[in-house]
Structure formats: structure tokens, C-alpha cells
Amino acid sequence: MKTKTLTTLALLSFLTLMSFSTPIEDAPQTSVYLCDSSGGKKYHYSKGCRGLSNCQHEIIKVSLEDAKKRGKTLCGWE
Numbered sequence: 001m002k003t004k005t006l007t008t009l010a011l012l013s014f015l016t017l018m019s020f021s022t023p024i025e026d027a028p029q030t031s032v033y034l035c036d037s038s039g040g041k042k043y044h045y046s047k048g049c050r051g052l053s054n055c056q057h058e059i060i061k062v063s064l065e066d067a068k069k070r071g072k073t074l075c076g077w078e
């Protein structure tokens, strides 16, 4: 019985620590938009960009880092 209480306490402490260590929501992170097509090689800062108006696929929002990982380069219109 005592062991179970200790386990519960340990779990609660863990959860409390986790809630304190969650990433800060407004951390500086640039989001960009890209056309989710196989031929799309550009990312865009604006969702209303001219380059995206030609997109025949879904426009997705990703982090700038993720866009670069996908091999995207900045759209020429911006």
C-alpha cells in the first residue's frame, strides 16, 4: 500500500515537472507555407503569396527549419 502511494507521488512529481518543462508557445520560430505537391520546391512567408496562388495541392504550414529540411528554398516572389 505504501509502495503504491510512493509510486503515485512519483508520478505526480513527474507530471508536474513535465508541465514546467513544456516548450514555450511563443518561442521565436518562423512559420512558412508551402505547396504540398511533389514538384513544389519553394516556401513562402505569406499564405497569400503569388507563388502559392498557383498551387494545385494543399497549402501546408510548417516551420522554416522543416521547410529547409525538405529541400525548399525561398519563393522568388518574396
Ligand SMILES: [Zn+2]
Residues within 6 Å of the ligand: 043, 044, 045, 046, 049, 050, 051, 052, 075, 076, 077, 078
Ligand atoms: Zn512565395
